[in-house]
Amino acid sequence: MQRLGWLAVLGGAVLLLTGCGTSGPVGLTGRACLARLTSQEVSYRPIDSVNASDSRCQVDTAVRVSRVQAGLNHPAVMSCALASRLDDFEREVVQPLAASELGRKVVRINHLGSFSCRAMRSGGRLSEHAVGRAIDVAGFRLSDGTTVSVQHDWSERGPKRLFLRHLARRACSYFSVVLTPDSNAEHYDHIHLDIGPDRLCSV
8 A cells, every 4th residue: 555655756757847848949049940939929139149258157048038929028138039928928828818818918028037137046057048948927007907916826826826826737737847936936926937947737
């Protein structure tokens, strides 16, 4: 019985990790990726290089994005692959969920940043932010002028809480790592989304 219990736990862990699969061509880079962004009607500007204090902080096909389908609260530098994935996620998950659960359209994505040349807080390994493959989403502005805030609405009962939690679960099919306020104290005010090599669906 004890052995079966451990097998059940291991099986649950495998399901958790495999649930963080990705959708769409993450491997696109260069002109092919930029062409896809253009076809998706993402508002972006290519960047030749990023200004970084560490030479390891290199972004593959860097772009400055001001809008996917909804606008961003401020332009963000990220990899082309992340921009394309974010657009897919917004069109296929964020907007339909907002319409069905909140009765509104998302008109702005509030984020805390994408590219940032820094190491992870636990150890010296570079963060996925350092290579432009991560973005921290703090919330959304809706078409009626109201906002959904991860910091304030993640734990408050009501439709906004359900929207955020359903969105985070669905994000695991688009991003390889999803971290939420339930993951640790560092993510109390945002949902971390990245397309790096690790797999973790912490929702």
